[in-house]
Amino acid sequence: xxxxxxxxxxxxxxxVLTEDKAGLINQLTIVFTKRKININSLNVSNxxxxxVSRFTxxxxxxxxxxxxIVKQIRKLIDVLGxxxxxxxxxxxxxxxxxxxxxKAFINGNSVENLVRNSGARILVVEEEHIIIEKTGxxxxxxxxxxxxxxxxxxxxxxxxxxxxxxSIRKTEAYIKGLEASNSNxxxxxxx
Amino acid sequence: xxxxxxxxxxxxxxxxxxIKGSEAVLKCLIAEGVETIFGYPGGAIMPIYDSLYHYQNxxxxxxxRHEQGAVHAAQxxxxxxxxxxxxxxxxxxxxxxxxxxxxxAQIDSTPLVCITGQVPSHLxxxxxxxxxxVIGISxxxxxxxxxxxxxxxxxxxxxxxxxxxxxxxxGPVLIDITKDAQITEFDFEYDKCEKIRSYxxxxxxxxxxxxxxxxxxxxxxxPYILLGQGVQLSGAEKELIQFAEKTGIPMASTLMGLSGVPxxxxxxxxxxxxxxxxxxxxxxxxxxxxxxxxxxFDDRVxxxxxxxxxxxxxxxxxxxxxxxxxxxxxxxxxxxDAKQALTGLIPLVNSARYAEWIEEFRVCDVIEHNKVIxxxxxxxxxxxxxAEVISKISALTFGExxxxxxxxxxxxxxxxxxxxxxxxxxxxxxxxxxxxxALPAAMGAKVGQPSRDVIAIIGDGGFQMTxxxxxxIKQNDLAVKILVLNNNFLGMVxxxxxxxxxxxxxxxxxxNPDFQLITKGYGISAQxxxxxxxxxxxxxxxxxxxxxxxxxVVVDQxxxxxxxxxxxxxxxxxxxx
Numbered sequence: 001x002x003x004x005x006x007x008x009x010x011x012x013x014x015x016v017l018t019e020d021k022a023g024l025i026n027q028l029t030i031v032f033t034k035r036k037i038n039i040n041s042l043n044v045s046n047x048x049x050x051x052v053s054r055f056t057x058x059x060x061x062x063x064x065x066x067x068x069i070v071k072q073i074r075k076l077i078d079v080l081g082x083x084x085x086x087x088x089x090x091x092x093x094x095x096x097x098x099x100x101x102x103k104a105f106i107n108g109n110s111v112e113n114l115v116r117n118s119g120a121r122i123l124v125v126e127e128e129h130i131i132i133e134k135t136g137x138x139x140x141x142x143x144x145x146x147x148x149x150x151x152x153x154x155x156x157x158x159x160x161x162x163x164x165x166x167s168i169r170k171t172e173a174y175i176k177g178l179e180a181s182n183s184n185x186x187x188x189x190x191x
Numbered sequence: 192x193x194x195x196x197x198x199x200x201x202x203x204x205x206x207x208x209x210i211k212g213s214e215a216v217l218k219c220l221i222a223e224g225v226e227t228i229f230g231y232p233g234g235a236i237m238p239i240y241d242s243l244y245h246y247q248n249x250x251x252x253x254x255x256r257h258e259q260g261a262v263h264a265a266q267x268x269x270x271x272x273x274x275x276x277x278x279x280x281x282x283x284x285x286x287x288x289x290x291x292x293x294x295x296a297q298i299d300s301t302p303l304v305c306i307t308g309q310v311p312s313h314l315x316x317x318x319x320x321x322x323x324x325v326i327g328i329s330x331x332x333x334x335x336x337x338x339x340x341x342x343x344x345x346x347x348x349x350x351x352x353x354x355x356x357x358x359x360x361x362g363p364v365l366i367d368i369t370k371d372a373q374i375t376e377f378d379f380e381y382d383k384c385e386k387i388r389s390y391x392x393x394x395x396x397x398x399x400x401x402x403x404x405x406x407x408x409x410x411x412x413x414p415y416i417l418l419g420q421g422v423q424l425s426g427a428e429k430e431l432i433q434f435a436e437k438t439g440i441p442m443a444s445t446l447m448g449l450s451g452v453p454x455x456x457x458x459x460x461x462x463x464x465x466x467x468x469x470x471x472x473x474x475x476x477x478x479x480x481x482x483x484x485x486x487x488f489d490d491r492v493x494x495x496x497x498x499x500x501x502x503x504x505x506x507x508x509x510x511x512x513x514x515x516x517x518x519x520x521x522x523x524x525x526x527x528d529a530k531q532a533l534t535g536l537i538p539l540v541n542s543a544r545y546a547e548w549i550e551e552f553r554v555c556d557v558i559e560h561n562k563v564i565x566x567x568x569x570x571x572x573x574x575x576x577x578a579e580v581i582s583k584i585s586a587l588t589f590g591e592x593x594x595x596x597x598x599x600x601x602x603x604x605x606x607x608x609x610x611x612x613x614x615x616x617x618x619x620x621x622x623x624x625x626x627x628x629a630l631p632a633a634m635g636a637k638v639g640q641p642s643r644d645v646i647a648i649i650g651d652g653g654f655q656m657t658x659x660x661x662x663x664i665k666q667n668d669l670a671v672k673i674l675v676l677n678n679n680f681l682g683m684v685x686x687x688x689x690x691x692x693x694x695x696x697x698x699x700x701x702x703n704p705d706f707q708l709i710t711k712g713y714g715i716s717a718q719x720x721x722x723x724x725x726x727x728x729x730x731x732x733x734x735x736x737x738x739x740x741x742x743x744v745v746v747d748q749x750x751x752x753x754x755x756x757x758x759x760x761x762x763x764x765x766x767x768x
Contacts, residue, residue, distance in 0.1 A: 019389055023326060030331045071513035077335040077355055080389045179388045 041160030092163035096141035212342035213238035233281025236308025238373035262292025267635025283321030298622030302361035334362030354384035359392025405539035415478035420447035421485015427530035450611035470555025498761035597629035597653035600682035627656030721745035
């Protein structure tokens with residue numbers, strides 16, 4: 001990679017496997033805070049392996065910096081593995097919820113068309129408002145947000161990114177490998 | 192909490208008996224081979240101190256005068272022995288007073304286990320008396336930390352703490368134990384920690400890396416070794432000498448690496464960094480292969496990174512992968528323990544000699560002697576110079592003492608002029624630059640190496656940051672020799688003000704107390720010297736004292752330390768005056 005490409009600021013997705021322990025989120029964010037780097041989104045969930053949590057962190061920075069960050073994260077004692085991806089190396093989604101006044105549906109069928117054409121769906125219908133759900137990349141959920149705004153959008157919320165890599169390696173196999181080997185988790189480059 | 196470990200512990204209770212958590216802490220420490228604890232009691236750690244009352248024949252506890260003193264003492268002990276230093280403090284202010292020392296140990300890779308008391312678990316989060324979130328506060332400056340809220344977790348937490356603190360790249364660990372966990376009884380059983388699945392401290396050496404490095408070294412014309420503290424941390428002093436002597440490559444040391452190689456070794460060419468040696472610095476920008484061993488390219492070593500060793504191919508032997516390519520891009524990275532890497536490298540490198548290349552360093556030495564060293568170490572008139580004091584002490588102790596320095600001008604001068612002969616002898620606060628470090632660290636060093644001479648070299652500013660530890664020294668009769676180089680200034684800041692802030696001496700002048708009187712007040716012998724004619728005798732008398740003793744030397748008020756690489760400049764732009 002040439003040095004210009006290494007300095008270019010863009011989105012990176014970190015996938016971090018950790019032991020399921022209190023304080024891990026703090027330990028991870030300290031790595032960013034120390035370098036004054038913003039986290040765009042952060043999602044924590046149980047992984048498919050019992051006792052192992054997975055953090056998905058999206059941040060905008062350079063390749064140079066993300067490489068340093070990922071090494072610092074791997075250094076944390078309770079981190080089992082940390083992997084950095086560019087957008088083309090993962091499948092990823094976010095989920096957005098939109099609360100729209102029910103009357104917006106009554107005045108003509110433009111909202112209904114918007115929902116239909118954007119691949120969104122109606123989750124709940126209440127007397128006062130309707131909740132619309134859409135999954136997709138942030139640009140897509142943002143587009144729908146902009147289109148719904150003129151209809152008196154009451155509330156909009158979007159989740160952090162969740163992502164799976166295009167690699168076929170299994171988490172369980174990775175953890176087993178880690179337990180068996182003495183090689184350094186910090187030197188593992190791809191997953 | 193790793194549940195499988197707990198289950199394991201529960202299954203192994205056959206020959207165990209019920210004891211309190213507080214006693215368990217002490218049993219764990221004994222099982223880890225701990226002999227000395229530095230600490231300070233208080234409410235939340237009182238059960239542990241109560242148990243300690245019954246363990247005084249098995250564990251030596253030294254009561255310091257401030258928790259910062261306890262942690263620096265533990266650091267001093269760890270640094271001279273390579274063993275893990277241990278300190279105790281209570282919750283709240285006791286715990287926060289440890290933080291400076293913990294941060295210091297983190298940046299200088301010193302193995303520590305710090306145990307703090309905490310308010311009872313049912314009061315956590317209620318802003319109880321002396322409650323502070325020490326886990327949150329210490330997280331950025333510890334290698335690992337853990338809060339124990341149940342007695343059953345104590346063996347697990349302490350076993351892990353010792354394993355983590357002193358494997359791989361060493362560092363400080365903090366274990367916070369709530370008061371209720373200390374007083375609860377449980378079935379005690381202790382197993383040392385030998386593996387953590389998420390922590391792999393010793394990277395596997397790859398033979399391909401070694402071959403590539405050896406290739407580069409064998410083809411080089413002007414190779415240059417930079418050695419850091421990693422050499423001493425991994426016990427690779429002998430291997431380094433073997434490697435250097437076989438290849439004939441000159442070697443220089445970082446501040447933290449000092450004493451890793453005897454300074455009179457024919458291949459040793461000096462000390463790197465801001466106030467290091469002239470040749471050692473400028474030749475970094477003239478070598479063709481740079482072999483960095485157990486060092487982290489700190490900004491005080493590299494100066495401007497954009498102008499640092501750009502002509503050289505860089506081989507970096509380093510145990511911590513996050514240090515590789517952090518500041519200086521490597522050509523070949525050997526991610527391994529220094530001793531292991533050097534052992535692997537020695538058979539692969541050719542015997543060689545670089546007489547002309549080494550001669551270039553010697554030419555620089557002559558320049559530095561003429562412009563700086565001779566005048567500093569052998570002045571004929573004017574006030575006493577720091578360098579002449581250090582040179583005399585070095586000669587009288589044959590370079591064999593443990594030299595513990597504080598932070599500032601005296602630190603740079605002491606480490607420039609003390610002629611270290613033995614490993615684990617240069618104890619200083621390198622990364623954090625903690626004033627107040629030397630006096631307590633020297634007590635710890637003396638406890639760790641009672642048969643060695645331990646000299647604390649301190650400025651008049653730093654001395655007053657932890658001066659109360661004179662009480663600890665007296666109470667425990669620790670034969671530390673204390674040298675205060677008094678220029679009535681915060682000398683290093685004053686030097687920068689003179690050179691870079693048009694001599695505006697903003698709040699750097701000190702109106703000092705009578706250090707002799709204070710020291711004598713603590714019951715420690717003290718003397719003061721301000722005339723050159725009396726210096727030799729004073730140093731001799733001071734070093735001949737049986738117990739602890741202080742020597743205050745009044746030195747040139749506006750002496751500057753040279754050479755100097757100005758902050759942010761290239762190592763090539765090192766100034767001799």
